[in-house]
Amino acid sequence: GEDVEQSLFLSVREGDSSVINCTYTDSSSTYLYWYKQEPGAGLQLLTYIFSNMDMKQDQRLTVLLNKKDKHLSLRIADTQTGDSAIYFCAETSNQGGKLIFGQGTELSVKP
């Protein structure tokens, strides 16, 4: 079945860039998403990318997609303490359809 993998933890200093990586197995993935979850809260959609794109930039966020290697990354520039949260990547082959989530990467930003 489909699988999405992420590293579990990432620690950075405030002001540095953070790069969170994700790999997936479903070759029919059409949409790939990044969500942010703060403690005790639901999921906030950060950004998404279509599978026919290589890169998408939105302010401090840059998403890179290597479709050949099925590798997705999220770069957060000038990371702030408020960016500390769990970040999930997710994929679907059908927009509006069920999402397959990675395990989540806990980002810790130290002052």
Added chain:
Amino acid sequence: GAVVSQHPSRVICKSGTSVKIECRSLDFQATTMFWYRQFPKKSLMLMATSNEGSKATYEQGVEKDKFLINHASLTLSTLTVTSAHPEDSSFYICSAVWGGEQFFGPGTRLTVL
């Protein structure tokens, strides 16, 4: 726009009782809603797809008689955990689909004593 609410946000119940969790789309209509379960420090596991006016579609391994889903209107889906046990304690999150995107509720923390 595209706000999804859940009620209650937190519930504690005794073992053997049933608990109902509501998921509402506040400013849009949603034919499809999803129910997820999240264990501490773990990913979200899709439990079922809730379709307005028809039976829910459950993922493999999810007991449909244990987790009853009713999507009676275009703005409300409910998840009832029947005869709850401590192993059902978890964070339950719903999402509603609008414009091809899923919008997530804030989650419900269920603790079964």
